[in-house]
Amino acid sequence: xxxxxxxxxxxxxxxxxxxxxxxxxxxxxxxxxxxxxxxxxxxxxxxxxxxxxxxxxxxxxxxxxxxxxxxxxxxxxxxxxxxxxxxxxxxxxxxxxxxxxxxxxxxxxxxxxxxxxxxxxxxxxxxxxxxxxxxxxxxxxxxxxxxxxxxxxxxxxxxxxxxxxxxxxxxxxxxxxxxxxxxxxxxxxxxxxxxxxxxxxxxxxxxxxxxxxxxxxxxxxxxxxxxxxxxxxxxxxxxxxxxxxxxxxxxxxxxxxxxxxxxxxxxxxxxxxxxxxxxxxxxxxxxxxxxxxxxxxxxxxxxxxxxxxxxxxxxxxxxxxxxxxxxxxxxxxxxxxxxxxxxxxxxxxxxxxxxxxxxxxxxxxxxxxxxxxxxxxxxxxxxxxxxxxxxxxxxxxxxxxxxxxxxxxxxxxxxxxxxxxxxxxxxxxxxxxxxxxxxxxxxxxxxxxxxxxxxxxxxxxxxxxxxxxxxxxxxxxxxxxxxxxxxxxxxxxxxxxxxxxxxxxxxxxxxxxxxxxxxxxxxxxxxxxxxxxxxxxxxxxxxxxxxxxxxxxxxxxxxxxxxxxxxxxxxxxxxxxxxxxxxxxxxxxxxxxxxxxxxxxxxxxxxxxxxxxxxxxxxxxxxxxxxxxxxxxxxxxxxxxxxxxxxxxxxxxxxxxxxxxxxxxxxxxxxxxxxxxxx
Amino acid sequence: xxxxxxxxxxxxxxxxxxxxxxxxxxxxxxxxxxxxxxxxxxxxxxxxxxxxxxxxxxxxxxxxxxxxxxxxxxxxxxxxxxxxxxxxxxxxxxxxxxxxxxxxxxxxxxxxxxxxxxxxxxxxxxxxxxxxxxxxxxxxxxxxxxxxxxxxxxxxxxxxxxxxxxxxxxxxxxxxxxxxxxxxxxxxxxxxxxxxxxxxxxxxxxxxxxxxxxxxxxxxxxxxxxxxxxxxxxxxxxxxxxxxxxxxxxxxxxxxxxxxxxxxxxxxxx
Numbered sequence: 001x002x003x004x005x006x007x008x009x010x011x012x013x014x015x016x017x018x019x020x021x022x023x024x025x026x027x028x029x030x031x032x033x034x035x036x037x038x039x040x041x042x043x044x045x046x047x048x049x050x051x052x053x054x055x056x057x058x059x060x061x062x063x064x065x066x067x068x069x070x071x072x073x074x075x076x077x078x079x080x081x082x083x084x085x086x087x088x089x090x091x092x093x094x095x096x097x098x099x100x101x102x103x104x105x106x107x108x109x110x111x112x113x114x115x116x117x118x119x120x121x122x123x124x125x126x127x128x129x130x131x132x133x134x135x136x137x138x139x140x141x142x143x144x145x146x147x148x149x150x151x152x153x154x155x156x157x158x159x160x161x162x163x164x165x166x167x168x169x170x171x172x173x174x175x176x177x178x179x180x181x182x183x184x185x186x187x188x189x190x191x192x193x194x195x196x197x198x199x200x201x202x203x204x205x206x207x208x209x210x211x212x213x214x215x216x217x218x219x220x221x222x223x224x225x226x227x228x229x230x231x232x233x234x235x236x237x238x239x240x241x242x243x244x245x246x247x248x249x250x251x252x253x254x255x256x257x258x259x260x261x262x263x264x265x266x267x268x269x270x271x272x273x274x275x276x277x278x279x280x281x282x283x284x285x286x287x288x289x290x291x292x293x294x295x296x297x298x299x300x301x302x303x304x305x306x307x308x309x310x311x312x313x314x315x316x317x318x319x320x321x322x323x324x325x326x327x328x329x330x331x332x333x334x335x336x337x338x339x340x341x342x343x344x345x346x347x348x349x350x351x352x353x354x355x356x357x358x359x360x361x362x363x364x365x366x367x368x369x370x371x372x373x374x375x376x377x378x379x380x381x382x383x384x385x386x387x388x389x390x391x392x393x394x395x396x397x398x399x400x401x402x403x404x405x406x407x408x409x410x411x412x413x414x415x416x417x418x419x420x421x422x423x424x425x426x427x428x429x430x431x432x433x434x435x436x437x438x439x440x441x442x443x444x445x446x447x448x449x450x451x452x453x454x455x456x457x458x459x460x461x462x463x464x465x466x467x468x469x470x471x472x473x474x475x476x477x478x479x480x481x482x483x484x485x486x487x488x489x490x491x492x493x494x495x496x497x498x499x500x501x502x503x504x505x506x507x508x509x510x511x512x513x514x515x516x517x518x519x520x521x522x523x524x525x526x527x528x529x530x531x532x533x534x535x536x537x538x539x540x541x542x543x544x545x546x547x548x549x550x551x552x553x554x555x556x557x558x559x560x561x562x563x564x565x566x567x568x569x570x571x572x573x574x575x576x577x578x579x580x581x582x583x584x585x586x587x588x589x590x591x592x593x594x595x596x597x598x599x600x601x602x603x604x605x606x607x608x609x610x611x612x613x614x615x616x617x618x619x620x621x622x623x624x625x626x627x628x629x630x631x632x633x634x635x636x637x638x639x640x641x642x643x644x645x646x647x648x649x650x651x652x653x654x655x656x657x658x659x660x661x662x663x664x665x666x667x668x669x670x671x672x673x674x675x676x677x678x679x
Numbered sequence: 680x681x682x683x684x685x686x687x688x689x690x691x692x693x694x695x696x697x698x699x700x701x702x703x704x705x706x707x708x709x710x711x712x713x714x715x716x717x718x719x720x721x722x723x724x725x726x727x728x729x730x731x732x733x734x735x736x737x738x739x740x741x742x743x744x745x746x747x748x749x750x751x752x753x754x755x756x757x758x759x760x761x762x763x764x765x766x767x768x769x770x771x772x773x774x775x776x777x778x779x780x781x782x783x784x785x786x787x788x789x790x791x792x793x794x795x796x797x798x799x800x801x802x803x804x805x806x807x808x809x810x811x812x813x814x815x816x817x818x819x820x821x822x823x824x825x826x827x828x829x830x831x832x833x834x835x836x837x838x839x840x841x842x843x844x845x846x847x848x849x850x851x852x853x854x855x856x857x858x859x860x861x862x863x864x865x866x867x868x869x870x871x872x873x874x875x876x877x878x879x880x881x882x883x884x885x886x887x888x889x890x891x892x893x894x895x896x897x898x899x900x901x902x903x904x905x906x907x908x909x910x911x912x913x914x915x916x917x918x919x920x921x922x923x924x925x926x927x928x929x930x931x932x933x934x935x936x937x938x939x940x941x942x943x944x945x946x947x948x949x
Contacts, residue, residue: 392696
């Protein structure tokens with residue numbers, strides 16, 4: 001064994017030992033974390049890995065970054081052959097991959113993917129130095145630069161190593177290495193050829209190998225850990241329905257997340273997987289409104305807090321203090337609307353919202369702390385069964401003149417109309433309920449309501465961390481529902497729909513639940529409601545705002561649009577729609593929060609709606625309706641002059657107006673108004 | 680050191696008028712089962728004041744005393760959930776009254792029965808009848824000084840209470856030697872939310888029930904005022920469209936309409 005080979009072995013062993021030490025440090029908190037049962041079912045989990053790792057499904061939603069990543073990813077994968085080669089050659093001169101194509105197609109592939117990698121790196125540099133998307137704000141730029149430099153060193157080292165080999169005349173794969181051959185010609189012209197090229201080949205082999213070892217040592221503790229952690233993180237992703245939060249046992253402390261050791265194993269894996277790409281931050285409505293939340297910084301702060309408290313050393317320092325109120329501020333915890341845009345965007349399936357809910361559970365149930373406005377809503381749910389403290393209405397006031405059937409215990413109806421607190425108790429939202437009743441009667445649907453027996457589903461309480469109150473609501477409502485028989489429930493509010501459908505199963509309530517737009521689409525499709533004529537040619541220009549709990553949480557994007565299309569309206573889409581829809585600001589209990597005027601998400605959304613030029617913003621959620629109603633006024637004021645606010649209307653109101661011959665503006669007003677002329 | 684906070688169970692002041700029912704015979708207001716009662720909001724602030732005192736004084740026993748009829752135990756036990764050591768309730772049909780005198784007399788008897796208090800905290804008034812008399816009668820019967828409308832309550836040297844009072848256009852600092860009665864007002868801030876652990880613990884605790892027979896009551900007042908009539912405001916909406924050629928005409932017609940409806944009066948008319 002030559003001294004050089006022995007030295008090489010020593011370097012390799014030292015690097016592996018160093019790297020193993022760094023990996024082991026990271027593994028400790030991961031293995032110490034409470035396990036989460038996420039191993040099965042194998043097939044859908046594995047398929048998700050195929051689609052999202054090999055297929056880059058989520059990454060390619062951003063074409064530039066997606067293609068760039070695909071080049072780096074595929075190049076990295078293929079150049080693993082070069083890694084094998086450089087270590088093999090380095091340890092034994094007899095080592096060769098020739099038997100499996102090392103001197104033919106593998107050699108060709110290495111040259112091609114080396115070029116792709118260099119193009120990918122150039123795109124990454126361009127992206128970070130020139131395009132500078134805002135989503136990188138707060139990310140660790142130095143880490144990215146070090147990795148890109150290492151990638152370039154590996155690739156260039158490999159190419160020059162091969163080029164010098166060819167120039168030395170000792171590479172049987174030369175005909176298969178077009179790029180290296182070109183480089184060989186170039187270095188030959190510089191006098192590096194034949195015998196003189198051999199030391200250079202050895203030298204570049206060292207550069208190549210050292211860069212790879214550098215990588216190996218650097219990765220643990222870098223955001224590039226995602227290369228290893230990403231695959232398990234996608235495999236172990238949450239497969240429960242998005243709208244179903246875990247139900248904690250309230251007699252077993254802890255009730256919420258107040259210490260980092262409580263994080264489950266997949267939750268810790270999330271922290272290691274984050275690449276700081278900022279796709280979550282880019283879509284976060286709270287971040288856009290200037291609130292103290294970025295889903296990316298939440299994950300980074302949790303990660304660095306974990307590393308610092310474990311004595312491993314985070315990337316930034318200063319986060320070793322308290323978790324709540326320290327590494328993660330209360331403002332950050334309460335700013336989230338639980339809209340889920342971050343989780344839908346994350347290429348690595350990191351779970352931001354459940355962590356925030358867990359932190360809220362600590363504040364709400366272990367400290368007794370809520371933001372201003374939200375505490376009043378919580379108290380009201382507890383005392384009155386609805387969050388709208390101060391409403392002048394009682395639960396049946398909206399329908400006193402409608403002679404609705406109230407389903408008593410033991411009675412039976414085809415469809416149970418779950419009105420929801422907002423539609424029952426807010427004067428604006430009541431109009432939606434009345435419009436829906438007219439449509440159901442027109443279609444001859446056999447329906448009834450629960451009347452005074454209906455009480456808040458508890459969605460706002462659960463998402464504000466108050467699972468105690470949620471569980472009381474759930475138990476009460478399940479008992480009420482199970483005492484009556486019906487084929488299915490139709491709700492006005494997507495939040496009610498989500499809770500009834502997804503979350504009451506934990507409490508013995510399993511129901512077929514439809515959102516009213518789904519039922520209306522069905523009634524129109526079956527011909528039970530006529531296609532609304534647009535004969536007067538005065539159909540409105542409408543844009544549709546996707547409610548988060550209808551779209552992202554329950555996958556319904558088509559039904560509301562299908563109903564709209566039957567009214568002859570011209571529907572234009574906002575830049576952020578469907579799965580990328582921008583929250584109204586009302587989810588997660590935020591509809592009740594006192595909002596600083598300069599941090600209003602609803603104003604931002606209404607401004608986006610305004611940009612479509614449509615005169616009407618359609619939506620399908622009472623929270624969205626109220627939030628956007630306010631927002632549209634603020635957006636019009638911001639435009640100044642005589643700008644008229646856009647009308648904000650529910651799909652049911654729009655269909656009702658189209659079918660029942662109102663002036664298409666305010667159907668309810670006509671019904672109630674008493675017109676008098678003063679002489 | 681012991682603080683006693685007086686609690687009243689009231690009809691939820693946020694109950695919509697459509698849910699209120701007038702019991703004309705008894706001259707009382709009733710609500711349906713869908714609108715459960717609440718602890719008088721000002722009294723809740725009294726509990727909050729006591730909890731804050733405990734944070735500074737340390738060794739402070741907090742006893743809540745409620746006097747009335749047909750208590751909703753779940754509602755009243757909120758006092759235990761937020762941290763009161765004891766809840767004492769006296770229930771009797773005769774205590775379902777708007778009359779402050781028997782209430783205050785009973786409260787004074789309970790406080791004496793319990794062995795007195797260093798500080799008695801009351802809400803400034805009940806949100807149902809707004810009499811605001813109980814604390815004064817109580818202070819008189821207990822022979823204690825009374826400090827009213829406090830937005831901040833502190834105990835100095837373990838023997839003196841200091842309060843910051845709310846005035847229309849400022850504040851006023853006052854103090855008195857203990858024992859004393861203090862009334863608190865909404866500027867003090869809302870009662871804290873209980874933690875779940877405390878709620879679950881409170882479920883297991885039972886209020887202590889006392890009967891009027893167990894108490895030594897002062898003589899009732901010779902003559903009590905009585906309620907002659909009660910009315911629930913009738914609310915409604917009447918939308919009128921003013922039709923006119925132009926804005927000026929519409930304005931004139933609006934003024935005319937409002938004048939005819941008696942909503943506004945011409946200058947000089949009284």
